[in-house]
Amino acid sequence: MMTGIEQFLADKGIYYLTFLLLSFGVYGIIACKNYMKKLICMNIMQVAAIVFFLSLGQKKGATIPVLIEGLTNADSYINPLTHALMLTAIVVSLGTTGVGLALLTRIREKFGSVEEDDIIRRQNKL
Amino acid sequence: MIQHYPALVVILPLCGAALSLALTKIHLHLGRNVIFLSMALSFYMSIMQLRNVVINGPMEYRFGGYAIPYSIEFRIDTVNGLVVAMVALMGLITAFYCISGEIRSEKLKVGGAYAVVALFVAGMLGNASSADAFNMYVFLEITALAAYCLIALGGNRGMVAAFRYMLVGTIAGTFYLLGVGILYSATGTLNMQDMSIIIQQGGKDEAVLVALCLMIAGLGIKSALFPFHGWQPSAHTHEERGSAALIAGVMVKIPVYMLFRFVYCVFGTNFKYMQQILIVLGIFVGIGMMYGSIRAIGQTNMKKLLAYSSITQTSYFMLGIVIGSPVALAGSLLHFIGDAFIKGGLFYCAGAIKYKFGTVNIDNFGRIYKKMPVTSALIVAGALSMIGIPPTVGFFSKWYIAMGAIQTGKYIFVILLIISSLLNAIYFFKIIEKIFMSKDKGLEDVRPVKKGELPWSMLVPMSVCIVVIFLLGFLNVKIINMVLPLLKGVGM
Amino acid sequence: MNMLAMEFRPLYAIFVPLIAAGLIYILGERIHQNIREAITLTAAALLMVVVYSMIPSVLAGNEIKLELFSIVRGVSFTLGTDPAGMIFACVASTLWLPTSIYSIGYMRGHHEKNQTGYYAAFAVCLAATMGLCFAANLVSFFMFFEILTIATYPLVTHYRDEEARKSGRKYLAYTLISGQIFFAGMVIIYVVSGSLDFVPGGYLTEAMLPGPWALLVFFMMIGAGIVKAGVMPLHSWLPAAMVAPTPVSALLHAVAVVKAGAFCTLRVILYVFGPKLARDCQGAVILAWMAVFTIVLSSLIAIRQDNLKARLAFSTIGQLSYIILGISILTPISTSGALYHIVAHAFMKITLFMVAGAIYVTTGKKNISEMVGIGKRMPVTMGAFALASFALAGFPFFAGFISKTNIIMGAIEAGQPMFVATLIVSALLAIAYLMPVVIIAFRNGHINPEFAQRGEAAPAMLVPLLIAVTLSIVFGVEPNAGLNLLEFALMAGKAVF
Amino acid sequence: MSPLIIEAILLLALIAITLAVIFNRDLLIVIITYCAFSFIAMFLYIVMSSPDVAFTEAVIGVISTIYFIITLRKIDRRCK
Amino acid sequence: MMRKVIGIIVIIVGLGYVFMSFDFLPVIGDSTAPAHTHVSDYYIENALRDTHSPNLVTAVLADYRGFDTLLETTVMFSAGVCAVMILGSKSHIRNRFLVPKKILKGKPEPGVSAYKTVNKDVMVTLIAIMILLYAIYVLLHGEVGPGGGFQAGALMALSYIVSMMIAPDTRPLFSLSKANAAALAGIGVFIYAFTGLLTVFNGGMFLEYGRLPFPVSNEYLHTIGIMLIEVGVTIGVMATIITILKAIIERVRFDDDRD
Secondary structure (H helix, E strand, C coil): CCCHHHHHHHHHHHHHHHHHHHHHHHHHHHHCCEHHHHHHHHHHHHHHHHHHHHHHCCCCCCECCECCCCCCCHHHECCHHHHHHHHHHHHHHHHHHHHHHHHHHHHHHHHCCCEHHHHHHHHHHC | CHHHHHHHHHHHHHHHHHHHHHHHHHCCCHHHHHHHHHHHHHHHHHHHHHHHHHHHCCEEEEHHHCCHHHCCEEEECHHHHHHHHHHHHHHHHHHHHHHHHCCCCCHHHHHHHHHHHHHHHHHHHHHHHECEHHHHHHHHHHHHHHHHHHHHCCCHHHHHHHHHHHHHHHHHHHHHHHHHHHHHHHHCCCEHHHHHHHHHCCCCHHHHHHHHHHHHHHHHHHCCCHHHHHHHHHHHHCCCCCCHHHHHHHHCCHHHHHHHHHHHHHHCCCCCCHHHHHHHHHHHHHHHHHHHHHHHHCCCEHHHHHHHHHHHHHHHHHHHHHHCCHHHHHHHHHHHHHHHHHHHHHHHHHHHHHHHHCCCEHHHCCCCCCCCHHHHHHHHHHHHHHHCCCCCHHHHHHHHHHHHHHHCCCHHHHHHHHHHHHHHHHHHHHHHHHHHCCCCCCCCCCCCCCCCCCCHHHHHHHHHHHHHHHHHHHHHHHHHHHHHHHHHHHCC | CHHHHHHCHHHHHHHHHHHHHHHHHHHCCCCCHHHHHHHHHHHHHHHHHHHHHHHHHHHCCCCCEEECCCCECCECCEEECCHHHHHHHHHHHHHHHHHHHHHHHHHHHHCCCCHHHHHHHHHHHHHHHHHHHHECEHHHHHHHHHHHHHHHHHHHCCCCCHHHHHHHHHHHHHHHHHHHHHHHHHHHHHHHHCCCECCCCCCCCCCCCCCHHHHHHHHHHHHHHHHHHCCHHHCCHHHHHHHCCHHHHHHHHHHCHHHHHHHHHHHHHHHHHHHHHHHHCCHHHHHHHHHHHHHHHHHHHHHHCCEHHHHHHHHHHHHHHHHHHHHHCCCHHHHHHHHHHHHHHHHHHHHHHHHHHHHHHHHCCCEHHHHCCHHHHCHHHHHHHHHHHHHHHCCCCCHHHHHHHHHHHHHHHHCCHHHHHHHHHHHHHHHHHHHHHHHHHHCCCCCCHHHCCCCCCCHHHHHHHHHHHHHHHHHHHCCCCCCCHHHHHHHHHHHHC | CCHHHHHHHHHHHHHHHHHHHHHCCEHHHHHHHHHHHHHHHHHHHHHCCCHHHHHHHHHHHHHHHHHHHHHHHHCCCECC | CHHHHHHHHHHHHHHHHHHHHCCCCCCCCCCCCHHHHHHHHHHHHHHHHHHCCCEHHHHHHHHHCHHHHHHHHHHHHHHHHHHHHHHHCCCCCCCCCCCCCCCCCCCCCCCCCCCCCCCHHHHHHHHHHHHHHHHHHHHHCCCCCCCCHHHHHHHHHHHHHHHHHHCCCCCCCCCCCHHHHHHHHHHHHHHHHHHHHHHHHCCCCCCCHHHCCCCCCHHHHHHHHHHHHHHHHHHHHHHHHHHHHHHHHHHHHHHHCCC
């Protein structure tokens, strides 16, 4: 009963959108001039990686990975391994954002601005 | 107790770092001494572990006691036994080196500095000994975070370099994570041993190809391979004086070791697209060797010069992977271990000169060999080894790489090897000329040192580096015999 | 015990100068000058004793083979004594003593700075040369070859001024580039043939290096030898190295570096490639013509040089190409002639350099044009100069004569009229660039006032001068005197073919 | 409306927010859109039926937004 | 502006082509894909027997791949230490580019409520306590329902943030200086590592909860083991978040008063 669109989405659509999100994140890191925006795009990129991992672990018609008395066979539960890995990835992204913001504060203090061209101009003066 | 060594080698520095901040509140140097103790113990254990692996075969350690594919596993064989021992030793002597850079004023800063170094070393130790794809990602992140902090501590220009490195490093980490994800979707496990068995069964070429490309991109960025080296020179020039040796000498090379582990142990060289990928990597490596040396010739800032020359050295290690014959792999591994001490040693010298005279510009190095004999001895030893003069380790690693290249008929790499070692000769003899011969600039000591050339905490790491450069030269046959049987099975 | 001691003799020969170098460098600043000089002299004497003690066993034909630890996987660090190695070792060790006495006189007379560095580097050079002589396979040979390059660098740049640095850079550029190419060739040979040990008569065959590969690897391997021996296209570092003080240029041109180049070519052609392969791949013929070209051209240039040391440098280039020519003719007699020429040239050239140094220290004159009538002031020195130049030109009863005749006989045997012609012509050219100096020295026309009264050079410089001249005469009259070097040369020649 | 289609819609919303972040001038709006981003991402995880990850994403999304706002106090809001 | 738009269109088209040609990724829904059949079905089937925690994610997270979570807490701890180290030192005024920041005149001093509503100081402590209560529930409930160390730690930190941000001048429930918070994070990590070391001293592999030295029957051992590491993780995460927060706030307020 999978309609044409769902079949396309399941096969390639979701992955395509995830990688699109990822590449926009990377594009944002490179294209944005403001360091704060770069940090936000970095977070978005990491969320895209997490979504990709989770979509790998999907099973059709399976419940959340908490054991229920009645159910024992493996097909009825979502793959728990990807969730465990992704908890790590989320916390890593928080850690990186924390360090990034600490750096940002010191850069703002030292160079007076967080725009890339101001920093490069003032950096050579130092 | 010995079968616990693989885990304890990584856990001890971790616990040392965790406790150091709390202990520093009790007494200024208690945290620091605990970290020294834990690093010394971990180095001792890595030596015992290496000895045990050489005697009775590879060791493996399953965390949590479950069967292989279901829990995380450390697999130590001669190759990464050597790498772990080297990282532990470099970590220990760098920690000693950081004593001179201590800021006595604030308790927090003292304990924190050593905690970051200990975490950095623990991350690299784990990276070298882990045999689980996702576990490597987390160790990569620990190393990266500690590296951002160490670069940022190197002064205000270090901040910008650290921030830029952080952005690029996170992109690299995400690429590696995607690669692991695709491998997981194709094979179902995260354990590399299990993964290679499933991949050898075949039928997964496309997924493995995409995963390999992503990993090469990710690990290439982390190890500043040629096309992705943008962040590296500025990072190495402005990083914190004490730990520059660790970052430039060791951290840049661990991702290349991981790439070796993936390309040769997980995918195996009979993988369909392997030859094309090795050709592409070969082009990167070739250009990288030339580019690094040429850019290094024109530099006047010693640290920037060493940063560019470490691009060449990383591509030497990649050269072994690209050539593919077991002898070349063994040679590039020997180069990896030797170069950590050479590059580390040279960064110690740059830091020492900056500590004593406050300058990093080569032009006013005039005739410092009278005041700093040990530093200039290490620079000469490093220079000889970079060029490849026999008693030092550089010659022997070049010998094995060249032999591997000729055996597989890839003569272009022998020519590249010769040209890049000559280019190295140019800028190293430029430094030697400045140190030994150019007129004395009469630099006066920025920081008064009681007696002798430098505080003992700097002299000890430097003399260890000199000894190891020559020691590895003499022991190279033992190391190669130790490593070769393992590579033979893997390589061809 | 005696057997064991005999066994490790080549190793002692290398360690004696090394230990001396270490002692000098570490204690140099602290101890008095004389004690430091004493260390060098005792080391020189000890080295002579060790090397001479090995002569009887080599004469008897049984060579000492000493296999130490394995230096590279599959190749071990082996030292061994064979006739060719013994010749070079004897020359180097015999000349170390007079040269160090001479350099004491020169350094003190000229009040040079950082003499400790000089003596230490000098001793390391000798250790490397000893290593070269006794190395029994290519890897250890290459190791000492590179150490020799690195050890001579501080000597060449002794004055630490801009010009010394420039010539040091040129010296390093030439030697390191050729060294690395030698390294590549060595690896190819090891991969192709599987062994790197020196075998008299060579062990490479046509099958191992098919077609053009043989010629390419041949020139890669002898490249290092040619550069150090100063064959024409690659010689320009040698005149530039004249900037160094005279005892250094004496060492460079007579005792160690240049001879090491010739020795390396000899080892590669005769002990690795073997005469048959060298002839088949036309390498030897090309090399011979390069040597001929060098002999003629360098003699012509030498004639025009006004600075005495420059003239002697170009004459060295010419004389060294004698040895290369002797080797590349590939006949037993010419090879032994070339080997003996190493001995002859060493003693003759060192005398000339010592004379040049003595003149410079006592009268401060560098150019030949200023030396009109110097014979009146320094008759003994200039007398020695005259004798040495006769020897160099190949007059009978001098060392040069014997080696030249052997090479000429070898050329005749090989049926190469052109080489015989060049050898004779070059003898005449030698006269052309040395005799004018002698004539100017003893002219009694208008002598400039300085040379009026007698004022010989300092005894510390004069005595080694005279020793060298007498030795060159002695080895001319009785080639097998004491060290029977000609005997070794003939033995080596027979062994190779 | 099968879960796949909902996922696709939410992903499209995320992409729209990323573009908004890239092209916006005022930093405060950027940070608020980022907070909406992590909120929608949490929804996406719920649709993908993974409660743990959704819970963590919600909490950590809030905390990183607070970090950004604190740092914003230091940085002026205009940006190129 | 135009350049950016062209860049984005190029990315969309490029990725489209790549995805049309490659089909290496498994179809999203099917449960026979290799990812599910090899390791994860083992986890689902005998998670209850091995680890006695119905919540499979916590089972995998804390027990099967417990080392990963230790490393992840170390990542948090190292982020906290790095933030403290970077922001620790007093910035020397001398060589700084002072860019005058416009102070909007007439705006009320931040923190004072512009209009008189319910007294927020009282409400804040109430909310904070409620969040703390919920955090402890999440921590202890980790094995059964969704929840666990990170969420609990983050919630505790949230309660601290709430009480500090909304009513900065009232004394928060527990006050942690930057240095103490970093030390506490270290202790959290050490608790985690120490449970592992306990199992090693007692003869098991690292983090093998069956070997914990407590005199309790086997399946409870696993639960205690998971509980211990969850506590360690919570302390670690909470302390790190507070460290980074305090480090940034100090610098923010420090600098603003100057301009």
